[in-house]
Amino acid sequence: MTQAIYNGVLNLAAGAFLLAAVLVVWRREVRAIVRLLAWQGLALAAIPLAEGIYQDDAALIAVGVVVLLLRAVALPLLLARAVGTEAHERRESTPLVNTTTSLLITAALTVLAYAVTRPVIALDPSPATRAVPAAFAVILIAVFVMVSRRQAVSQAVGFMMLDNGIAATAFLITSGVPLIVELGASLDVLFAVLVLGLLTGHMRATFGGTDLDQLRELRG
Amino acid sequence: MTTALHEFPTVPTPGQTLRAARRARVHAVLSGGLTAALGTVGVALGLSVIFGGPRELRVGWLLPLVGVQLNLDALGGLFVAVTGAVSAAVGIYTVGYARREHLARFPLTVLPLFVAAMMLVPAAGSVTTFLLTWELMAAASLVLVLSEHHRAEVRSAGVFYAVMTQLGFAAILLALVLLSAAGGGDSFDTISASSGDIPSGTRTAIFLLTLLGFGSKAGLLPLHAWLPRAHPEAPSPVSALMSAAMVNMGIYGIIRFDLDILGQGHPSPHWWGLTLMIFGAVSAVFGVLQASVATDLKRLLAYSTTENMGLITLALGAAALLSSYGAMAVAALAMTAALLLILSHAAFKTLAFLAAGSVLAATGLRDLDKLGGLARRMPGTTVMFGIAALGASGLPLGAGFVGEWLLLQSLIHSPHDDTTLLMLVMPLSVGAVALTTGLGIAAMVKAFGVGFLARPRSAAAEAAREAPASMLTGMGLAAAACTVSAVAPVLFGPLLERVLTALPTLGGEAAGPMLGAYLRLPGVTGSIAPGLIAVALVVAVLLALALARWGGRHRPAAVQAPLWACGADSLSPRMQYTATSFAEPLQRVFDNVLRPETDVEVTHYAESQYLVEKVTYRTLQADPVEQRLYTPVVRAVTAWAQYVRRAHPGSVHLYLAYGAIGLLVVLVVAR
Numbered sequence: 001m002t003q004a005i006y007n008g009v010l011n012l013a014a015g016a017f018l019l020a021a022v023l024v025v026w027r028r029e030v031r032a033i034v035r036l037l038a039w040q041g042l043a044l045a046a047i048p049l050a051e052g053i054y055q056d057d058a059a060l061i062a063v064g065v066v067v068l069l070l071r072a073v074a075l076p077l078l079l080a081r082a083v084g085t086e087a088h089e090r091r092e093s094t095p096l097v098n099t100t101t102s103l104l105i106t107a108a109l110t111v112l113a114y115a116v117t118r119p120v121i122a123l124d125p126s127p128a129t130r131a132v133p134a135a136f137a138v139i140l141i142a143v144f145v146m147v148s149r150r151q152a153v154s155q156a157v158g159f160m161m162l163d164n165g166i167a168a169t170a171f172l173i174t175s176g177v178p179l180i181v182e183l184g185a186s187l188d189v190l191f192a193v194l195v196l197g198l199l200t201g202h203m204r205a206t207f208g209g210t211d212l213d214q215l216r217e218l219r220g
Numbered sequence: 221m222t223t224a225l226h227e228f229p230t231v232p233t234p235g236q237t238l239r240a241a242r243r244a245r246v247h248a249v250l251s252g253g254l255t256a257a258l259g260t261v262g263v264a265l266g267l268s269v270i271f272g273g274p275r276e277l278r279v280g281w282l283l284p285l286v287g288v289q290l291n292l293d294a295l296g297g298l299f300v301a302v303t304g305a306v307s308a309a310v311g312i313y314t315v316g317y318a319r320r321e322h323l324a325r326f327p328l329t330v331l332p333l334f335v336a337a338m339m340l341v342p343a344a345g346s347v348t349t350f351l352l353t354w355e356l357m358a359a360a361s362l363v364l365v366l367s368e369h370h371r372a373e374v375r376s377a378g379v380f381y382a383v384m385t386q387l388g389f390a391a392i393l394l395a396l397v398l399l400s401a402a403g404g405g406d407s408f409d410t411i412s413a414s415s416g417d418i419p420s421g422t423r424t425a426i427f428l429l430t431l432l433g434f435g436s437k438a439g440l441l442p443l444h445a446w447l448p449r450a451h452p453e454a455p456s457p458v459s460a461l462m463s464a465a466m467v468n469m470g471i472y473g474i475i476r477f478d479l480d481i482l483g484q485g486h487p488s489p490h491w492w493g494l495t496l497m498i499f500g501a502v503s504a505v506f507g508v509l510q511a512s513v514a515t516d517l518k519r520l521l522a523y524s525t526t527e528n529m530g531l532i533t534l535a536l537g538a539a540a541l542l543s544s545y546g547a548m549a550v551a552a553l554a555m556t557a558a559l560l561l562i563l564s565h566a567a568f569k570t571l572a573f574l575a576a577g578s579v580l581a582a583t584g585l586r587d588l589d590k591l592g593g594l595a596r597r598m599p600g601t602t603v604m605f606g607i608a609a610l611g612a613s614g615l616p617l618g619a620g621f622v623g624e625w626l627l628l629q630s631l632i633h634s635p636h637d638d639t640t641l642l643m644l645v646m647p648l649s650v651g652a653v654a655l656t657t658g659l660g661i662a663a664m665v666k667a668f669g670v671g672f673l674a675r676p677r678s679a680a681a682e683a684a685r686e687a688p689a690s691m692l693t694g695m696g697l698a699a700a701a702c703t704v705s706a707v708a709p710v711l712f713g714p715l716l717e718r719v720l721t722a723l724p725t726l727g728g729e730a731a732g733p734m735l736g737a738y739l740r741l742p743g744v745t746g747s748i749a750p751g752l753i754a755v756a757l758v759v760a761v762l763l764a765l766a767l768a769r770w771g772g773r774h775r776p777a778a779v780q781a782p783l784w785a786c787g788a789d790s791l792s793p794r795m796q797y798t799a800t801s802f803a804e805p806l807q808r809v810f811d812n813v814l815r816p817e818t819d820v821e822v823t824h825y826a827e828s829q830y831l832v833e834k835v836t837y838r839t840l841q842a843d844p845v846e847q848r849l850y851t852p853v854v855r856a857v858t859a860w861a862q863y864v865r866r867a868h869p870g871s872v873h874l875y876l877a878y879g880a881i882g883l884l885v886v887l888v889v890a891r
Binding site for chain 2: 096112116140143144146147148150
């Protein structure tokens with residue numbers, strides 16, 4: 001893999017990564033959001049794979065494969081199973097923030113991400129670190145998704161995106177995370193999704209829906 | 221949620237019950253055995269350090285950046301050995317207790333951990349390690365206090381304890397951070413080498429903060445409120461560990477940081493010793509007053525702990541004050557008294573709580589007003605509690621006597637020719653110690669007399685059975701320690717001498733008292749021989765028995781006759797003195813301090829108002845310090861919390877938004 005192709009793949013992956021996050025903000029259909037999460041996982045996995053092939057690092061390629069299997073296949077499947085069958089649960093019906101405003105806020109957050117990561121890039125300018133703002137923007141967008149969505153599954157998608165963003169930032173800044181660290185983090189996320197799936201089922205059984213606003217009465 | 225986890229209404233089959241019982245026995249033996257083994261190791265280690273010189277161990281990888289530093293010197297060795305001895309007795313006792321009281325698996329697992337943490341605290345050689353082990357000890361003890369968390373009182377006691385111990389930890393943390401910043405290092409050796417350079421303002425701040433933090437652990441007034449709550453509600457082996465070993469760590473902290481490390485730079489100012497003495501005296505008198513009116517057996521013992529910690533702090537303060545005036549010989553005497561009191565208190569308080577535990581296991585009662593008549597039903601436990609009560613009352617041949625006698629001697633013989641302060645303080649302290657001892661006797665006579673003698677006052681007390689052998693063995697060990705410190709303190713002599721030599725700031729260089737068969741005090745007229753007193757007593761008792769037998773030959777034969785019941789039909793056990801009635805005169809005398817809520821209600825017959833149908837007497841003895849000091853604070857905190865609650869409307873989205881906004885602010889500010 002030449003330098004030019006490596007740069008191209010890296011930039012494409014980072015761009016797709018950010019685009020997937022923006023599309024998640026845009027779409028209201030829960031199933032579509034989960035599918036977008038799978039695409040985002042694919043873009044995330046492309047980063048360590050490209051770096052691994054470029055640097056001839058077998059461990060990094062292994063990390064890439066693990067990430068691919070987990071974030072592009074396993075987690076979206078698990079989440080898709082948690083989506084309810086009722087019509088009102090398959091769509092974010094009454095958003096807390098409307099779509100136009102959401103997209104504007106997303107744009108603002110992306111600009112902010114570019115602004116605050118400038119010192120990080122200045123430390124060690126390289127193709128990988130130049131893509132950090134995109135990953136960072138995903139973190140901020142993910143937090144926004146968690147703040148603005150009502151359905152439990154959308155919240156879980158926000159959480160996954162947050163974790164994807166953190167993982168991408170780690171890959172880009174350190175150019176390669178040790179296998180053991182990535183395995184540990186992935187295991188954590190897998191458990192989190194399993195628990196979330198379980199809790200969603202419980203919520204549905206108890207309240208007949210997974211709207212988080214129904215949880216208001218639980219304070220002590 | 222806790223109830224849901226605990227009460228599965230399933231009926232086990234006989235096979236399951238049998239298997240569960242066998243598993244419970246294995247757990248009890250494992251936990252108790254491990255605790256006892258750790259304790260034995262602790263005793264061996266402590267003694268080897270005291271007599272063989274300090275030991276050092278550094279584990280670099282365990283804590284990031286600083287590592288774990290363990291330095292055990294003679295002073296730390298003494299506390300490790302005391303903790304170890306208490307744990308050994310408690311461990312053996314736990315084997316029987318856990319089976320009888322069905323202790324759950326979780327507290328049984330944490331018990332050895334708690335003991336290990338307690339023995340690591342005096343071994344810590346750096347500020348970071350000390351804080352780590354201290355917090356480990358606090359967390360483990362909290363888990364143990366909450367063993368029976370399905371009871372509401374236990375949960376309330378747990379909350380109280382958690383808040384107090386964490387506030388204390390905050391004070392200690394602040395003090396030690398100040399100390400290590402001013403002392404230029406993390407390890408205690410570095411800090412003590414440069415402690416002379418610490419400015420006096422910082423020293424004062426460190427002293428006050430450590431007094432607050434360690435005082436709350438030692439149960440000194442006014443930070444004692446967790447003690448009479450947590451100790452009664454914890455399982456008895458845990459109460460014994462907390463009351464006999466853990467509170468000592470507060471004393472250790474005061475000695476280590478205020479008198480040893482800070483004292484090596486400058487001699488401590490006069491007011492430090494004076495402050496310690498005042499806190500000690502007030503705690504001692506208040507603790508013993510509360511103990512003498514308490515009717516809950518374990519609460520009484522908990523207040524007695526406050527009393528004894530007060531006496532120890534008084535002795536420490538006296539040592540510090542005297543050494544700041546240069547009277548090293550008498551300071552060494554006071555310091556010896558403090559160390560001896562720590563030893564004897566650990567011995568008799570372990571025994572007392574273990575005996576109270578075996579009463580609780582046999583009857584399910586802690587209320588003295590419902591006990592009684594145990595001397596026939598549980599003779600072994602009764603003898604054990606008797607030894608403990610004798611020790612706690614500070615009478616000759618009791619474990620606490622020699623220490624209190626030494627303390628009184630040091631107070632009486634302090635040089636006060638030219639200093640007004642000593643002239644005023646020392647006689648007042650003598651008065652406080654004397655009052656404490658006197659009231660202590662009343663409290664212990666009440667606990668023993670009402671709790672164990674006479675006739676049972678309830679069906680549960682009537683049905684009591686003796687404790688199993690393992691519990692009696694554990695208590696026997698503690699009783700042996702009590703007897704040694706009462707009759708032969710000579711055995712502790714070399715040990716205390718070594719520890720004292722390691723504390724140069726407290727008159728370590730001056731010759732301490734000689735704890736021979738005759739206790740002699742150098743430079744002071746006064747000596748005593750507890751061993752000889754014991755021998756004389758035994759001889760006198762034997763002589764009296766022989767004389768009585770000899771004289772009895774001429775007596776007429778005994779005749780059985782009905783008991784004179786003052787004209788009433790029969791005597792019922794309810795006509796006996798109860799703990800409440802025994803303490804009533806004291807309650808009346810100290811009404812201003814204790815402020816009991818009493819209520820007498822007289823009901824007359826409808827036909828005539830001159831004839832009384834019944835009289836109801838209710839009394840509630842709350843802790844006046846707690847009511848005056850804690851209630852306003854808790855109320856203020858609750859009021860403030862109302863403002864904070866407004867930001868908590870219950871919306872998950874809002875909480876997430878708080879986090880998001882916080883993140884953005886941090887990002888923008890930090891760049």
